[in-house]
Amino acid sequence: MIKIIGALLVLFAGTMIGFYQAGQFAARPRQIRQLAHGLQRLETEISYGFTPLPEALVRSAGASAEPIAGLLHRAAGQLGERPDDPFRESWELAVTEHWPYTAMRDNERNILIRLGSVLGISDREDQIKHLRLALLQLKSEEDAAREDQAKYEKMSKSLGLLSAALIVILMM
Amino acid sequence: MMMTRIIHLLPQELQQVLARLPEQVRQGLEEIRIREARPLEVSFGGVFRFVAPDGTLESLPDSAYKPDHAACRKLLERITNHSLYAMEEELKRGYITVAGGHRIGLTGRTVLENGSVKAIRDIGGFNIRVAREIQGSANTLLPGLLDWQRLTLLPSLIIGAPQSGKTTVIREIARCVSYGDWRHPAASSWPGRKVGIVDERSEIAASVRGIPSFDIGPRTDVMDACPKAEGMMMLLRSMSPEILIVDEIGRQEDADAIREAAHAGVAVIATAHAYDLADARGRPVLRTLLDEGVFGAVAAIRRTPSGAVAHTITMQRAPAPAAREPTAAGQQASMPIARGQPQ
Structure with a gap:
C-alpha cells in the first residue's frame, strides 16, 4: 500500500517538474516580447518625450506586465534611493535581483546589462541607436526561444512523466 | 542652506573634500571648479584657491586634490538626472541650471552640425556657480x-x-x-x-x-x-x-x-x-x-x-x-x- 502511494507521489512530482520546465519554455519568448515592448516604450519616452530617465523607467514599467514592470520599477527606485551611484550600477543591481523571477536566460541578461552601461549618458540619437540595437538582439533571442519552445515544450512534459515512471519501475 | 543643497549634488569623494574646508569659506563659496585629473579649485569672496585632499587652501596647484574620471562621470550623471539626452538645449548653450538656481558650466569636446555647436561630448570640466539670495542687495540701487x-x-x-x-x-x-x-x-x-x-x-x-x-x-x-x-x-x-x-x-x-x-x-x-x-x-x-x-x-x-x-x-x-x-x-x-x- 505504502509502495503504491510512494510510486504515485514520484509520478506526480516528475509530471510537475516536466510541466514546470515546459512552462519555462513557453514563458521565455513571451517575456522577451514584453521586455522588448518595455524598451520600446522607453525609447519613445527618450526620443519624443525627453523624459528624465528615472521617470521614463517608471512610465515604461506602468505600461509593461510583470516581471518586467518589477525590474524597471526597481531600477528607477534604486536611482531615487541612491542618486549618487551611476545608473549602470543601479541597473545591474535591478537586473541581477529580478532575473531569478523571470524565465529568461543569460543571453537576454547580457543584452540588458550592456544596454544599462550606455543608457542616460549620451545624446538622444546615440540612445536611440543603443536601444534599437538591444531590441534587434532581443528579437533574435525571441526567435531562438520560440524554436526552443516548439522543440522542447511538449517533450519536457512527457519527459517528466516518463522519467518518473522509470524511477518507479527501477524502485519496484 | 544653499550650500548644503549644492554639495549634495557632488559625488561622495568631492563632498568629503569640500566638507573639510573652513566653515567661513564654505559659506562664502562662489564657484567650485572641477576639472578631470586636474586640481580642484574654489573661489570665495573674489579670491581663487586650490583645495588639498585634507581641505586646506593653497595658492599652488601641486598638492591639490585631483578628481578622477569616475568622480566626474558621477557628477555629470547626477546633475543631468541620469538623462544627458534630455539636456540637448542646455548642452548647446554650455551650461546646466540645477535646482536652487546654481549654474554649472561645462567644457569638453564639442559636436558640430552644419558648423554650429550641437552638443558637448566627453565632458571633463565643470564650473559650479553657487547662486545666492541676498535680501537687501538692492537697497542702495x-x-x-x-x-x-x-x-x-x-x-x-x-x-x-x-x-x-x-x-x-x-x-x-x-x-x-x-x-x-x-x-x-x-x-x-x-x-x-x-x-x-x-x-x-x-x-x-x-x-x-x-x-x-x-x-x-x-x-x-x-x-x-x-x-x-x-x-x-x-x-x-x-x-x-x-x-x-x-x-x-x-x-x-x-x-x-x-x-x-x-x-x-x-x-x-x-x-x-x-x-x-x-x-x-x-x-x-x-x-x-x-x-x-x-x-x-x-x-x-x-x-x-x-x-x-x-x-x-x-x-x-x-x-x-x-x-x-x-x-x-x-x-x-x-x-x-x-x-x-x-x-
Missing part, C-alpha cells in the same frame, strides 16, 4: 530707479562685469517691486506692481518644474527657460506685466523686444555684461538702445571687498550721452523719459 511720475520703476539697464552680482540684484528688484516695498520712505504708499520675468537660464527665479525656488514676490510671473526676445513678447501679450525683467541682453532681437515693451508702457529692467557706461556703449545693440533713450536709468554695479556697490546714472531722452548724477528726487520727476505712451 532701488531708490535711484524710481519713476516718481508713474509710481513705478524707470526702464533701466543694469551693467556690471561677470560675477558682480547683477542677477542677484534684479531678483531682489523683482521681489521688492512685486511686494510693493520700494525701499524709499517717500514711496512707502506705492502699490506693488505686476512683474514679468523672462528667465532664459533659470537663474533669476531658479524654477524647478515651473515653480520658482527663490522668493520673487507675490505678483511675479516667470517664463522659465525661454529665449528672451520671444519670452518678452509672450509675457507682453498674455500677462500684462507692468515691469519686465530680463537677464543679459545683447542680441538684436532682444533690443527689438525691449523697444516693443517700452512702447507698450512697460518698464524693462535688463542687465548686460559691461564694466561701465562707456563699455556698454561699445556694444552696438546696447549703444542703439541707450542712444534711442529707451532706458531711463543705468546702474553700474561694481564689486568691492565689502559687497556690491551700485552707481546709478539717470539718462535723458536726448541721443547725446548727457549722463549725470541724480540729485534730488523732485528733479528726477521732471526728467523726460523715453516712452511711447503719454501718462
